[in-house]
Amino acid sequence: MNTHMTRRDFLRDTFCGGAAFAATAVLPNVAKAMKPAEQAAHDAYRAMQIPRPEGLLEGEPMLQCPAPDSMGVVLAVTAFSNGFVEVADNPRMANTRRFMAEGLPLAGTDDRVLRMRITGLEPGKRYWYRAGAAKLVHPTGYWTKPSEIVWSPIHSFTTPGESAPAHFGMMSDTHADYAQMARITRKYRELGIPLVVWNGDVPSSLVQTREHIVRTYLVPPENEGFGADTPIAFCRGNHDFRGEAAGRLGEVMMTRLPSERTIEDVALDRNFAFRMGEVALIGLGTGEDKPDWHPANGGFTRFTPYRKAQKAWLERQFARPEIAGAPYVVVCLHIPIVEPWPGANPGTVLEDYAVWQKECAELWGPVLSANRVQLVLAGHLHRYRFDAATPERPWAQIVGGGRGASTFQTLVECKAEDGRLRVTVHNTDAGTIAAEHFFPPRQGKA
């Protein structure tokens, strides 16, 4: 090996692909002026051999924040690295496109979580991908050299869109009960469900550190690969706002890129509205289960303006032709917005906590009614419940079961087939079907 190369040779060989760069001849002739210390740095960089970083990847990548033309891929690593995704429209991975961890001007290098976003995808199309990381080391000073890229196995996903399968699932309130969660994640893979909404309350109670978030959301024990072939659309529950690390959730659970939002929606980076075949699938955030002025919130929560902003966002979604014209509309949110018992806690009082979210119901309910939404899927109560539509409220609500439920944990499966929307409530504890509900297509104009 040449351990004493000039700066020009070094730059050319390392970064510029040799001949093409040499032809431009734009570098000043500084090689002769290189100081001994600088030459030594170049030599150290060149000489450093980086062994393949075994154990760099922890678990499998997770598909997050799906959209018809983009997909997030998040990867846990064990050392300071840069991240990559390669994507192709075939399982042989011919003609791949490569994406680097998000960030400009610096890519999103990190020692624990690498977040990549694949853009420029076609709606309703199947893709294959692999995620990888290159460990970054410092041969001298701050100079940084990447290892070879360590790749995950190849996985696959289908983008949402009008031509995507009209099929998805909803799980909620997993609350870090990993054995119970594993029964759900096994079930949706067994059923071939192409997209799952994780409808809030992921930690047991709160998150104190980013590492806690990584281990709870990204690489939960007993659930390896749960999001590697199944995109996860995430709606925050009240527990996802708790603990000193809650504000860092976005470092592990991606949001949509700023370029994927309008200026009105810039703060609503987790709301989603896209088609899964005949179904328009909408995600909203109900916030905490106590009012903003409750002492538990420490004076720093702003859920009331957050809910109001989402009302305006929701109205704008129904102005989009693909949402307005969908045969079925299903809205996912965490805290129920229907409660049959008049005395139930509405989330607007000092005592106890919300059983239902009255503020959200009053803001969003009329928009759902006016647009003939058929179904709201909620969590929070840890107990399956069906609230049928009424003449005053033409949409139904299904509440999923959760950890420690007095009944059972659920996976709610929605599938449009045979001219109707079939909703199957799986009891994942017993491996049985707890209930089935059917909804006809939307009729008439709003």
Ligand SMILES: [Fe+2]
């Ligand atoms: Fe919960």
Ligand SMILES: [Fe+2]
């Ligand atoms: Fe909850």
